[in-house]
Amino acid sequence: MGKIEDAIQQKEFKDPYNKLVVNLLYTHSYMVTSQSSLFKPHDLSPEQYNVLRILRGQNGTPTTVSSIQDRMLNKMSNASRLVDKLKLKDLVKREECPSDRRQVDVLITEKGLELLGQLEVLVEENNRNSLHLSLVEVNTLNDLLDKLRG
Incomplete structure (x- = not known):
């Protein structure tokens, strides 16, 4: 991938803060594209x-759609729609909550667990291959990103 300037064909940035934001956004897209494949x-x-x-x-333990939404990496995602799509694939099941009929409990199925098991190996391998960093650098970057978010 190389330098952000080469990747987006831009010679310079207004300031280092602008460059960092652009770099983070571009890198996010790079990682999502890599995992999507x-x-x-x-x-x-x-x-x-x-x-x-x-x-x-x-x-x-069953959980609610709103609880799933709260824990999503992409807060703009529609958890209810995602759960519906996963239900159609028999990867999750939705059940009426016995204590509150307005609430729906969601649970992963055995088929969903099996698929995750298959994908986990691929994701871990992809993470190691797409992150061109040493373990020390990975830990440092994790610390810096945590600090960045305050």
Whole structure:
């Protein structure tokens, strides 16, 4: 990928802050594109993959669509629509909440867990291959990104 100036064919930036924001946005797009290619053969989007991971983290305990929405990486995603699409693929199930009939509980299915297991190996391999950083650099960047968000 190289330098951001080469990637977007821009010689200079107004200031280093502007360059960092552009660099982060461009890198985000690079990472999403890279992961999307892994999910596409399984008819899955990165957002749907995120929902499945959230549900797997529940360890068999149902959760609500609003709870899923709160934990999504992309806060602009429509969790309800994503859950509906995953339900059509038999990757999740939706059930009326016994204590509140207005609420819907969502649970990952065995098929969803199996798909995550297959994809996890590919995602981990892709992460290592697409991040051209040492372990020390990865840890430093993680710390800096946490600091950036305050």
